[in-house]
Amino acid sequence: MVENPAEGSVDIPEVKWSRNDYTRVPLWLYHDQQIYDAEQERVFRGPVWSYVALDVEIPNPGDFITTYVGDTPVIVNRDKEGAIRAMVNRCAHRGATVRRELRGNALEHVCIYHRWCYNLDGSLRGLPFRKGLKGKGGMSPEFDVAEHGMRPLRVAVHAGVVFATFSEDCEPLEEYLGPKVVSHLSRIFHRPIRILGYQRQRIRGNWKLYLENPRDMYHASLLHEFMSTFGINRFTHEGGLKMDDRHRHMIAWSRQGTDDETEFVELFKTNRVHESKMKLHDASILKCYREFDDGVTLSICSVFPNLVVHQIDNSLATRQVRTVDKDEFELYWTLFGYADDSEELTHHRLLQANLVGAAGLVSMEDAEAIEIVHRASAGDPDGCTIVEMGGGGPIRETDFHINDVACRGFWSYYAELMGIEPEGAVR
Amino acid sequence: MSAAAIEKAADELMANYADCIDDGRFDDWLELFTEDASYKVVARDNHDRGLPATMVLCTNKNMIRDRIAALLGATKYNFHYDRHVVGQLRVRPRSDDEWELRASYAVFQTSDEGRSSLFSVGRYDDRIRRQGDRLLFCAKTVVVDTFAIPGMLATPL
Numbered sequence: 001m002v003e004n005p006a007e008g009s010v011d012i013p014e015v016k017w018s019r020n021d022y023t024r025v026p027l028w029l030y031h032d033q034q035i036y037d038a039e040q041e042r043v044f045r046g047p048v049w050s051y052v053a054l055d056v057e058i059p060n061p062g063d064f065i066t067t068y069v070g071d072t073p074v075i076v077n078r079d080k081e082g083a084i085r086a087m088v089n090r091c092a093h094r095g096a097t098v099r100r101e102l103r104g105n106a107l108e109h110v111c112i113y114h115r116w117c118y119n120l121d122g123s124l125r126g127l128p129f130r131k132g133l134k135g136k137g138g139m140s141p142e143f144d145v146a147e148h149g150m151r152p153l154r155v156a157v158h159a160g161v162v163f164a165t166f167s168e169d170c171e172p173l174e175e176y177l178g179p180k181v182v183s184h185l186s187r188i189f190h191r192p193i194r195i196l197g198y199q200r201q202r203i204r205g206n207w208k209l210y211l212e213n214p215r216d217m218y219h220a221s222l223l224h225e226f227m228s229t230f231g232i233n234r235f236t237h238e239g240g241l242k243m244d245d246r247h248r249h250m251i252a253w254s255r256q257g258t259d260d261e262t263e264f265v266e267l268f269k270t271n272r273v274h275e276s277k278m279k280l281h282d283a284s285i286l287k288c289y290r291e292f293d294d295g296v297t298l299s300i301c302s303v304f305p306n307l308v309v310h311q312i313d314n315s316l317a318t319r320q321v322r323t324v325d326k327d328e329f330e331l332y333w334t335l336f337g338y339a340d341d342s343e344e345l346t347h348h349r350l351l352q353a354n355l356v357g358a359a360g361l362v363s364m365e366d367a368e369a370i371e372i373v374h375r376a377s378a379g380d381p382d383g384c385t386i387v388e389m390g391g392g393g394p395i396r397e398t399d400f401h402i403n404d405v406a407c408r409g410f411w412s413y414y415a416e417l418m419g420i421e422p423e424g425a426v427r
Numbered sequence: 428m429s430a431a432a433i434e435k436a437a438d439e440l441m442a443n444y445a446d447c448i449d450d451g452r453f454d455d456w457l458e459l460f461t462e463d464a465s466y467k468v469v470a471r472d473n474h475d476r477g478l479p480a481t482m483v484l485c486t487n488k489n490m491i492r493d494r495i496a497a498l499l500g501a502t503k504y505n506f507h508y509d510r511h512v513v514g515q516l517r518v519r520p521r522s523d524d525e526w527e528l529r530a531s532y533a534v535f536q537t538s539d540e541g542r543s544s545l546f547s548v549g550r551y552d553d554r555i556r557r558q559g560d561r562l563l564f565c566a567k568t569v570v571v572d573t574f575a576i577p578g579m580l581a582t583p584l
Contacts, residue, residue: 102472197473197480200575226501278500281489330575335480350479351486358576359468359482365503367579 010038015415017422022411023392024384027377030206035418036326042417043305044070044323047170049156049163049177051307051320052076052086054334056160056193062105062120067332068322069164069306074153075099075109076162079120086153086164087122098150109150122150158182159189161309161318177303178244184251184301187292188309188316192339196349199333199357203367205374207329208414210321213366214302215406217241217252217398218389222273223369227362228264229276230286231256232313232355233298236264240399246427247395247409248304254401256288256297256313285351285361288313302406304413312362314345315352327374333357387411395426428557430518436562437518437528437555444564445511445532448583453495456583457488461556461565466491468584470574471549482571482580494583504581506539509546524557525565532569534584547573547584 012034018024029035044050050069053076057065064077066089073089075098091098091111098111098118108125109118117125124145132138153164156173163173174182203210213219221228221235228234239254269275280286288297291314301309308319320332333356337349355362377383390403395412398405408426415421428436440459447456460466468483485491498504514531521527529552536546554566569584 195478197470197478199470199480199482201579202575202577204578223503225503226497229501276501278496281492281496282487285490285493346479350481350484353480353482354484357482358578359580361497361502364579364581368504371505371578 010034010041012038012418012420015420017415017425018384019392020422020424021392021395021426022408022415023386023388025387025411027380027383027385030208030374031326031378033326036206036323038418040070040072040323042419043414044072045166046417047165047167048305048417049165049170049173049303050305051161051303051318052155052164053084053162054160054193054195054318054336055084055157055162056195057103057334058084060105062107063103064099064106064109064120065103066099066101067320069153069166071323071325073097074164075122075150076155076164077106077120080107084155084157084162085121086155086162087118087150088153090150091116092124092148092150093127118150122152124149159185160193161185161189161307177249178246180242180251181244181249181301181303184242184299185309187294188299188301188311193316193336194339194341194346196335196337196346196353199331199335201331201333201358201367202324202328203331203370204328205370206326207321207323208410209370209373210329210331210366211302211305211410211414212404212407213370214252214300214308215250215410216389216404217401217406218404219369220252220401221268223365224362225274225276226278227355228268229274229278230280231259231261231264232286232362234259234264235401236260236267237401239298239401241397241403241406243395243397243406243409246413247406248413249302250406250409251299251301252406253296253300254298255295285354286313287348289345289348304410310356312355313352314349315356316349317356393426433520433526433562434516434518437516437526440555440562440564441513441516441528441530441551445513449509449511453499457492457495459564460488460491460567461558461563462488464488464491464563464565464567466494466564466567466583468569468571468580471570471572472574474570482576483583498581498583502581504579505536507582508537508539509582510535510537510543513551521554526555528553528555532584544577545573546577547571547580549573549584 058078061080075089076086096113098109116127130139233254236259237254238258242251299311306321317335322330387407390405395409466485467481512533516530519527531550534547537543549571552568556565
């Protein structure tokens with residue numbers, strides 16, 4: 001998959017893994033500047049497909065949005081022929097941000113600094129006073145406009161979900177995603193969607209902690225007390241973990257209503273977890289319209305390296321991870337429903353938006369959990385995180401909740417891309 | 428009530444609202460809402476674009492009660508103090524017993540180790556109603572300029 005992973009311009013310190021199955025991961029990997037710089041090159045600008053948009057965000061020719069791949073600013077637009085294109089949002093001239101708006105419609109992108117003008121494929125159309133004025137000044141005669149566009153990214157779309165890559169050798173998108181994620185995205189995006197709004201959240205932690213968070217199914221019933229108390233998702237539900245063959249992506253799934261409430265309460269009491277006294281005054285938030293034939297009421301799909309797609313009851317959203325620096329990332333939430341939803345169902349999705357995002361009753365804790373890990377782990381050059389729920393050794397799918405196996409999948413693919421795999425590494 | 432009397436009473440209501448949150452007196456805070464009150468926290472960019480998604484949506488007082496119950500009994504979040512600074516109020520009549528109330532706010536958060544930072548600025552786009560001899564919020568909409576939320580949004584704004 002990775003031709004020559006260690007061949008990068010960024011040097012990184014030696015990584016000593018104490019185990020080759022990623023059941024122990026050094027804490028300093030969350031905190032090292034050289035690691036972060038190498039990640040931008042080998043992961044985000046490497047042979048991966050990053051999520052950049054939903055195609056309904058740019059329905060018409062000339063529609064654009066600005067986004068990020070890792071911390072690189074990117075324009076995603078629809079060209080005059082209707083094809084989606086992506087390019088680095090940085091002027092070839094002085095490195096300025098070309099498209100400063102978050103969204104809009106335009107036939108060209110013009111940098112305000114010196115009015116350099118780009119086509120919708122990122123190629124440089126022209127620049128003012130290229131030949132100077134009255135025979136004086138101007139650009140060198142050998143300057144070739146064709147060689148100085150905004151750097152294009154390759155784009156591929158599956159089920160209306162738009163991905164981009166810097167890599168020329170990255171495998172085709174559907175191969176990269178694998179059949180399970182392909183069919184999962186087709187399931188969620190099975191009919192036209194309507195965007196309900198966005199949320200932005202800045203978390204003071206390393207971005208990898210958010211890649212691990214959904215992969216750690218062990219935390220869900222423990223950290224998110226509202227979620228387990230009210231039966232949105234529990235260890236005792238039918239559920240499990242699916243992964244692609246390379247274990248870089250994952251889908252956690254759960255069917256609510258498949259457990260025994262009293263058994264759950266008893267289990268949590270005997271395991272000294274929590275004994276919730278909370279009762280709802282208005283339980284309408286808990287209503288779950290069954291939308292999918294498979295009966296799955298909760299699915300969290302994380303696609304390496306920057307996407308989560310969630311279905312939590314009737315709340316649907318994508319979450320894009322945008323790295324800010326080694327100590328911070330932004331989560332960009334896009335909440336949606338289906339274009340043909342009834343007014344009642346739309347209202348219900350908006351009500352269940354209470355569950356998710358920065359103020360989410362079942363998600364605000366993730367920010368706190370990540371921030372406390374990041375804070376406390378900063379000062380420990382020798383410490384490791386323990387990733388052993390569900391056992392060590394080979395990385396395998398599960399038909400149960402209490403595991404963090406997919407975290408090991410994340411680390412194994414991450415280590416491969418970064419060129420830091422241990423001897424005899426599991427994959 | 429004269430316009431001046433309403434303005435004075437609205438000022439008192441808003442000051443109470445801020446004090447209750449900053450003091451952590453959420454039972455008292457709940458008493459500042461009518462039974463049919465809505466409470467919404469909206470990102471300014473969604474609001475300006477007419478996108479309906481909110482960060483918090485309570486369409487009646489029971490849902491507001493549930494938010495507080497979750498805050499006190501279920502959700503986990505950063506330990507912090509809140510400090511509201513509310514700007515000049517503008518009060519406009521809607522009917523004999525309802526008024527629109529608009530004001531800018533800033534909320535600073537201070538960690539339990541005493542480090543303060545600006546957490547949120549924005550505005551209140553509220554409606555207040557006279558109920559007996561009291562003024563209460565019947566619709567509170569917090570339009571948040573700081574919609575890239577630092578960390579998490581647990582305590583009401």
